[in-house]
Amino acid sequence: xxxxxxxxxxxxxxxxxxxxxxxxxxxxxxxxxxxxxxxxxxxxxxxxxxxxxxxxxxxxxxxxxxxxxxxxxxxxxxxxxxxxxxxxxxxxxxxxxxxxxxxxxxxxxxxxxxxxxxxxxxxxxxxxxxxxxxxxxxxxxxxxxxxxxxxxxxxxxxxxxxxxxxxxxxxxxxxxxxxxxxxxxxxxxxxxxxxxxxxxxxxxxxxxxxxxxxxxxxxxxxxxxxxxxxxxxxxxxxxxxxxxxxxxxxxxxxxxxxxxxxxxxxxxxxxxxxxxxxxxxxxxxxxxxxxxxxxxxxxxxxxxxxxxxxxxxxxxxxxxxxxxxxxxxxxxxxxxxxxxxxxxxxxxxxxxxxxx
Amino acid sequence: xxxxxxxxxxxxxxxxxxxxxxxxxxxxxxxxxxxxxxxxxxxxxxxxxxxxxxxxxxxxxxxxxxxxxxxxxxxxxxxxxxxxxxxxxxxxxxxxxxxxxxxxxxxxxxxxxxxxxxxxxxxxxxxxxxxxxxxxxxxxxxxxxxxxxxxxxxxxxxxxxxxxxxxxxxxxxxxxxxxxxxxxxxxxxxxxxxxxxxxxxxxxxxxxxxxxxxxxxxxxxxxxxxxxxxxxxxxxxxxxxxxxxxxxxxxxxxxxxxxxxxxxxxxxxxxxxxxxxxxxxxxxxxxxxxxxxxxxxxxxxxxx
Ligand SMILES: C[S@@+](CC[C@H](N)C(=O)[O-])C[C@H]1O[C@@H](n2cnc3c(N)ncnc32)[C@H](O)[C@@H]1O
Numbered sequence: 172x173x174x175x176x177x178x179x180x181x182x183x184x185x186x187x188x189x190x191x192x193x194x195x196x197x198x199x200x201x202x203x204x205x206x207x208x209x210x211x212x213x214x215x216x217x218x219x220x221x222x223x224x225x226x227x228x229x230x231x232x233x234x235x236x237x238x239x240x241x242x243x244x245x246x247x248x249x250x251x252x253x254x255x256x257x258x259x260x261x262x263x264x265x266x267x268x269x270x271x272x273x274x275x276x277x278x279x280x281x282x283x284x285x286x287x288x289x290x291x292x293x294x295x296x297x298x299x300x301x302x303x304x305x306x307x308x309x310x311x312x313x314x315x316x317x318x319x320x321x322x323x324x325x326x327x328x329x330x331x332x333x334x335x336x337x338x339x340x341x342x343x344x345x346x347x348x349x350x351x352x353x354x355x356x357x358x359x360x361x362x363x364x365x366x367x368x369x370x371x372x373x374x375x376x377x378x379x380x381x382x383x384x385x386x387x388x389x390x391x392x393x394x395x396x397x398x399x400x401x402x403x404x405x406x407x408x409x410x411x412x413x414x415x416x417x418x419x420x421x422x423x424x425x426x427x428x429x430x431x432x433x434x435x436x437x438x439x440x441x442x443x444x445x446x447x448x449x450x451x452x453x454x455x456x457x458x459x460x461x462x463x464x465x466x467x468x469x470x471x472x473x474x475x476x477x478x479x480x481x482x483x484x485x486x487x488x489x490x491x492x493x494x495x496x497x498x499x500x501x502x503x504x505x506x507x508x509x510x511x512x513x514x515x516x517x518x519x520x521x522x523x524x525x526x527x
Numbered sequence: 528x529x530x531x532x533x534x535x536x537x538x539x540x541x542x543x544x545x546x547x548x549x550x551x552x553x554x555x556x557x558x559x560x561x562x563x564x565x566x567x568x569x570x571x572x573x574x575x576x577x578x579x580x581x582x583x584x585x586x587x588x589x590x591x592x593x594x595x596x597x598x599x600x601x602x603x604x605x606x607x608x609x610x611x612x613x614x615x616x617x618x619x620x621x622x623x624x625x626x627x628x629x630x631x632x633x634x635x636x637x638x639x640x641x642x643x644x645x646x647x648x649x650x651x652x653x654x655x656x657x658x659x660x661x662x663x664x665x666x667x668x669x670x671x672x673x674x675x676x677x678x679x680x681x682x683x684x685x686x687x688x689x690x691x692x693x694x695x696x697x698x699x700x701x702x703x704x705x706x707x708x709x710x711x712x713x714x715x716x717x718x719x720x721x722x723x724x725x726x727x728x729x730x731x732x733x734x735x736x737x738x739x740x741x742x743x744x745x746x747x748x749x750x751x752x753x754x755x756x757x758x759x760x761x762x763x764x765x766x767x768x769x770x771x772x773x774x775x776x777x778x779x780x781x782x783x784x785x786x787x788x789x790x791x792x793x794x795x796x797x798x799x800x801x802x803x804x805x806x807x808x809x810x811x812x813x814x815x816x817x818x819x820x821x822x823x824x825x826x827x828x829x830x831x
Contacts, residue, residue: 311561313542387615387804394616394805395777396727396750398738401552401563401589403615422566423597424615425622 278357283316799826
């Protein structure tokens with residue numbers, strides 16, 4: 172890989188035959204080598220320390236080296252996993268913002284309240300990071316909680332971080348309305364979509380004239396000067412796929428339309444990505460489908476002040492910190508590390524396969 | 528007005544003590560009422576919520592209660608009694624029109640006749656289309672004053688897209704004055720005329736096709752009209768030597784009248800009509816071989 176980089180470098184200095192593909196490759200490779208060099212540096216530092224620590228001549232030096240080793244080892248671990256994650260192909264939408272769509276699952280009223288809690292958690296999480304964040308829609312139930320809700324986190328890379336949140340979240344707690352103090356279990360589902368820009372970037376998606384059906388939803392007949400209604404809901408149907416997006420939260424019909432289009436683009440992009448992933452899995456007859464989409468990914472246990480992520484096995488005993496967005500990162504870090512581990516195992520398997 | 532059943536009212540009360548007040552204007556729809564309540568709460572101080580909801584129960588337009596209506600990309604149009612509230616249906620064609628006009632390179636001169644709050648002219652100038660002069664004409668002093676306020680509060684958006692455009696709102700009575708009497712020497716050589724004149728006929732005013740809130744609270748001067756306005760708009764288009772126009776309207780007679788009159792004067796005009804969910808909404812015209820032929824993208828049907 173270092174050689175490939177060298178070749179690219181020399182081609183670049185020639186100032187010829189350097190195209191967009193090369194530029195992308197170059198930036199990937201060079202960011203890999205930076206991490207790799209750092210790793211090698213730390214490794215030789217580590218080796219030096221080890222030999223010092225074993226030096227029978229100098230006892231003082233021995234003690235000092237041992238102290239430094241304690242710092243060096245975790246550093247090296249971190250760099251090593253950095254190297255593996257750089258080796259793995261980046262996720263398709265890793266540089267994008269995201270849209271989170273939340274819906275209550277089993278558990279009636281409690282599930283709706285939990286859906287609201289999750290929406291708040293992600294909103295606060297975005298605030299903690301100072302990421303631009305906007306509630307796209309929240310459909311309140313008359314008796315509290317949300318029938319559905321969605322949130323736009325308009326920050327590059329938010330998708331890559333939050334894609335691990337997709338799946339079924341489970342809550343165990345005593346509802347406020349529960350007189351007997353019994354613990355209820357209910358769920359909410361989270362969908363994570365990439366934000367696709369409307370502008371001229373490469374992920375852009377243009378719609379043909381007959382691909383969309385746009386309806387404004389209005390009760391009365393003749394429109395125009397005859398009505399001054401506040402109804403501003405817009406429904407967009409994507410005819411080829413049958414996907415329907417409704418937006419009605421803004422007073423401006425024009426904004427509702429723009430938001431609905433953004434959500435439609437996001438759903439289409441995610442749908443296409445999932446189809447691609449499935450196809451790739453089928454091609455390699457991948458049986459280790461790591462997590463089924465219908466599986467619960469995480470449990471929030473209120474009476475034990477505990478959040479457990481079932482994918483990586485982490486239990487965090489700071490539920491309130493998680494729910495106000497501050498320690499959610501600890502959970503995501505653990506899930507991310509697990510993903511990298513699984514992926515590198517797979518990479519090694521693949522390599523061995525090729526070598527045979 | 529359908530009666531609202533007691534079950535809906537008690538359901539609304541459970542959600543918020545303000546919500547039942549909003550059911551009448553939203554024809555008993557809890558979903559619509561909840562949206563209005565959210566807007567009221569987010570745009571008005573707490574001390575005004577109660578009176579706002581009660582006013583809404585009397586069918587006062589929400590836009591007058593909140594004092595504004597968002598329009599097109601990111602304009603805020605101030606609203607107050609005596610001036611017509613900008614309509615979503617108007618916003619729709621304005622946005623479509625802008626998208627067509629932005630392909631024309633040369634900065635345009637546009638007249639907004641019967642300009643009211645100024646929403647049409649302001650949205651054009653705040654768009655990606657290029658303009659050098661945009662004037663509005665209205666007979667109502669209240670409308671002119673409001674349009675000028677709207678010009679001020681949206682100046683940032685206007686500056687951003689058309690920093691050199693000259694805009695102003697001028698008083699004029701198009702039923703009784705020629706364009707040269709209203710604009711003086713500046714009456715000639717406009718490129719495009721846009722207008723949303725009063726088009727609700729006397730018959731319709733008496734019927735139930737008009738929403739109660741419109742009839743009770745919006746100015747008759749802005750609503751009641753028919754062919755006489757379109758006759759004048761045709762004369763004005765000729766006098767201004769314009770090569771294109773987009774007029775909003777309420778029925779096919781009005782569209783046909785425009786096409787007939789203009790065709791008599793000059794057979795190089797081409798006409799089309801545009802519909803929306805409420806039915807026929809615009810008559811559109813352009814001179815053959817002019818830079819405005821792409822206006823046919825606005826049309827659903829040719830006329831004649
Ligand atoms: C339907 S409103 C349109 C306002 C604004 N352009 C809009 O789309 O919201 C019609 C406007 O025409 C004005 N108007 C009525 N009679 C007029 C006349 N004879 N001459 C000029 N303007 C007139 C009214 O004051 C009112 O502002």
